[in-house]
Amino acid sequence: MARKLIIAANWKMNKGPAETADFIAAFLPSVQALAGECDIVIAPPFVSIPSASALLADSPVALSAQNASEQEKGAFTGEVSTAMLKETGVQHVILGHSERRSIYGEGDQLINAKVKKCLAADLHPIFCLGETLEERESGKLQEVLRRQVSGGLAGLSNDDMSTVVLAYEPVWAIGTGVTATPEQAQEAHAFVRTLVGEQFGMEVAEATRIQYGGSVKPSNSADLMAREDIDGALVGGASLEAESFRDLIANAVA
Numbered sequence: 390m391a392r393k394l395i396i397a398a399n400w401k402m403n404k405g406p407a408e409t410a411d412f413i414a415a416f417l418p419s420v421q422a423l424a425g426e427c428d429i430v431i432a433p434p435f436v437s438i439p440s441a442s443a444l445l446a447d448s449p450v451a452l453s454a455q456n457a458s459e460q461e462k463g464a465f466t467g468e469v470s471t472a473m474l475k476e477t478g479v480q481h482v483i484l485g486h487s488e489r490r491s492i493y494g495e496g497d498q499l500i501n502a503k504v505k506k507c508l509a510a511d512l513h514p515i516f517c518l519g520e521t522l523e524e525r526e527s528g529k530l531q532e533v534l535r536r537q538v539s540g541g542l543a544g545l546s547n548d549d550m551s552t553v554v555l556a557y558e559p560v561w562a563i564g565t566g567v568t569a570t571p572e573q574a575q576e577a578h579a580f581v582r583t584l585v586g587e588q589f590g591m592e593v594a595e596a597t598r599i600q601y602g603g604s605v606k607p608s609n610s611a612d613l614m615a616r617e618d619i620d621g622a623l624v625g626g627a628s629l630e631a632e633s634f635r636d637l638i639a640n641a642v643a
């Protein structure tokens with residue numbers, strides 16, 4: 390099945406409103422022609438979302454948040470609700486990123502609650518999963534991915550799954566400059582697709598887009614995207630400069 394590529398910029402804690410505006414001014418004209426060939430998403434920090442939203446309105450580039458609360462509203466200091474994100478024009482939300490899992494202790498159950506909250510608000514989750522080096526080296530790769538998929542996507546319907554994108558990000562490849570080889574990535578993606586199939590049926594699994602993340606750059610995006618089960622990229626470092634992110638996308642769709 391032909392799945393449209395989806396390439397997303399995860400800026401993490403980089404770029405305030407002014408830098409966000411500068412990036413979009415440089416980036417947007419340069420990707421107009423590429424946007425028909427793949428879905429392009431930018432995920433700035435919360436405070437830069439209104440600036441990005443105004444500049445991306447009526448453009449082919451979609452807007453994502455990097456997190457959302459599983460709560461509706463009220464006394465949750467420091468949190469941002471799905472309704473607030475929706476109001477500011479956000480379409481996607483990155484959930485379960487390994488930095489949220491490891492630094493802020495988010496577990497499968499909480500991530501699952503966030504996924505459901507986003508779906509209820511008509512926001513599209515970009516659901517991240519992936520193993521640490523220790524887990525891979527001790528032969529736990531499949532066990533970890535199985536736990537993350539079954540826990541994080543528990544209770545979702547087949548309909549829900551049509552708006553969920555998965556992002557396989559081996560933790561050892563994030564921000565390290567070490568990319569999984571296209572073969573390693575393809576093998577893990579095929580396995581993740583099997584897991585989605587076990588949970589939702591093969592038709593859903595075949596239609597689900599699975600991004601690869603972890604040191605994707607202009608020089609390796611083509612090779613990775615050429616693999617059968619790799620349907621896009623979640624990009625940190627190489628998405629911070631407009632030219633680099635544009636080149637990464639251009640090479641991916643070429």
Ligand code: PGA
Nearest residue numbers: 563564603604624625626
């Ligand atoms: P990286 O980050 O591209 O800098 O490795 C990817 C991510 O964490 O989503």
